[in-house]
Amino acid sequence: MAISTIIFWLLLLALVIYTVGIYNRLVTLKNRYLNAFAQIEVQLKRRYDLIPNLVEIAKGYLGHERETLEAVTNARNEAAAVLKTLDPGAVGGADMTRLASAENTLQGALGKLNITMEAYPELRASENMQQLTEELASTENRVAFARQGYNDAVMTFNTYRQSLPAILLASTFGHPENAQLLEFDDSEQIQAAPKISF
Template sequence: MATTWWVLAALGVALVWAVWVFNGLVQRRNRIANAFGQIDVQLKRRHDLVPNLVEVAKRYLAHEAATLEAVTRARGAAVSAAGSVRQQPADAQALAQLAVAEAALAGSLGRLMVVAEAYPELKADATMRSLGEELTSTENRIGFARQAYNDEALAYNDAAARFPDLVVARLLGFLPATMLQATQSEAERQAPRVAF
């Protein structure tokens, strides 16, 4: 009889522990979704700035239609990819597609800014300058939001990989969260060289 009580007590403790681990993993997974929500807010802000930037640039860059169309296409792809991630914030494939789309958007915006530098009237336009500053500010906010997302993903992955919690995580299908990678190319990440 005493053995039965010990077995029941051990099962009860194991059940309470499993529920506690499960709730902790759910909470961390929700924090990842919240962190992506912060990224999404900033991406939406950037996506909303792009049409205004293109519209202002159109007045000056009539013969640069290909550059403006590339920016518009890249924005559409980025908006679509962000919508996919919004549905599944921890989906590795959706995050990879978002990273590719955002890199393409950043590249096309960079080309637009380079082209704009060649047009003094556009460069001097107050609206264009204001939009450029907003875009730069938004890029910084996106960087901070990505860091917060990666911090939450790391905390979740650490919690799901710790023994004995990983037993509950694997049994209940808590897959590792994907970390966001830098969207810059290797060439962009290299430190500038100064030569005399």
């Protein structure tokens, strides 16, 4: 065998190994951001499970604040439904937008509930309410932490996918699009100072 033939086969082997490395890296990074999204999902489900308990306790004290309680319940149900419809292996653009929108609505409704509860000192003093509020705040922190982890994993995937030579091969390997960050927009309800009137 001639040296040129050996060099040709070695270069071809190196190219194949390099291409396999790019494919494996894309798969690894995609699996990382899918796993990170699964962590968000766990925390959101935990929060969705806590909200009905919060509403039930508040009902006893806020009987005439039915509209606020219904808004929280409806927003919770909508967000839970959106989360349930997401395909875990294919979280993408429209899915993230719908989830972020549902979460923004839920955050707005919870904010209104918190403002309403401020007017009821006996409700705030309730041991069950304090415990649920603390658990909900802890869960909110976990959601924020999980979302940051997800967004970091997405950023790493997108950066690698957009760099050379991965960008040339990503579509061929089944990664035609960038992953989408999960961003909860600050809605006008959240941005505006709460208006409390007596």
